[in-house]
Amino acid sequence: MLAKIAIVVAATTVSLAGGGVAASADAPAYSAYHGATAAQQTAKFNSLRGQGYHPITVNVTSGPEYAAVWVKGESDGWSLYQGMSASGYQRRFDDAVKQGFQPTSVSATGAGDSAVFAAVFEKRGGKFFARHNLTGPQFAAANQRAAADGYVLTSVDVYGTADEPRYVGVWGANSGGAWFYTYGKSAAQHRAEFDARTKKGYRPTAVAVGPDGTYTAVWRKDGLRDWAHYIGMSASGYQKRFDDLTRKGLYPVQVNAEDGRYTAVFVG
Template identity: 70%
Template structure:
């Protein structure tokens, strides 16, 4: 049963075990048939880079990355094959655009893009995968521009597959990735307070939608992508502190769910879990 409620407060986790460094999934979890994954957050830039090197050697691949205030990183990695990939952190807006251009020429697409900070001090992180299919990505969007892009995307057969909010509370900016819609209705919301997001959640649930992306803004509001895809085993939480995210992580792992997106800003966390 999907849930979302306000709670409070991870360091580095691998299958529910708090670890000082990135590590492979415990053998007993693999034997139980749960997905081999590693999730961590509140990692410094140095630790994030070290985790990425270690996890790559151990056969993991990133599916989502988040950079938040203070340059702290969160990510989820899964074990197994797949297309070629690349992950970059600590980029300026110009640096992100340069990497984007470089990898698009090589046949890659961004699958997860995150940013924090404002103006020339904004910091970006991104995961790229080598894959085909139509897509487009934009950053530096105002709220009005973000809404306009989403409306155009929906009318031309695209769906929002990655979103984050950065900038300042007074002047938020949006970064997103839109890919060709493979089927199913979708919707987006932005600039919602926690209470408004909860109301939207209840409304969309009744209509058969679930959140597939959620982002915490610098002003504490929430933006999200909602999709009617028929998935039955999932969970969604907002308004979590670091320890609260750990608590929900442990609870959902016990149910056989793992995070597929983690997002934070100013110490507030949001996450989406699914069963695979």
């Protein structure tokens, strides 16, 4: 595994673990990093692409700094873009869709004309839709429409300001399984939601921390048994969880951060 870029900052970690932690022989070869500058991520892009890796999740936070997870394996085609404005992301989106690509992971930080976007696009079929610059009520309406039309929220991030958060999301065809979403939850509320949802067989599949410190999450009932989820981590706390969990056979599939607070989802 390639070296990880990390920033060491002391903070309290709130853990929300679930499922088993048995090692999986099916875990792919992967590489993860966080706290990367744009130049460092570009270097990682060139190195990992040359070794047959492709990104499955990307995050941009204040700085801007980047975090991502890459896995090794075949892909029909993909692209990764960073440092985009909202209009730049829209142009990349329009061009990519015309060529048969879909956004699979989209992240943003900052507000207004200063917002910075990063995104992964993959060449794939199937229906989807994507939106950005959504207010809370608009985000809720998009999810209600998605559920009614057979979509599921697959990527989400929160940016903007603490007083005026904005949401960016991607919704893809739901291949099966119930799902739910929550947004604007404090750490305590997210923990309560976690306890209630996991008792009913749900697990978090994507979690984002907003500029106001609240959490937005996608909950799915997919039957996966080996997984873990953590919130409220510093960069060094995320690094420690990463080291501990990967030794137990779990690897990160989604990482998100804002203003030094990290959240992540691991699976086995």
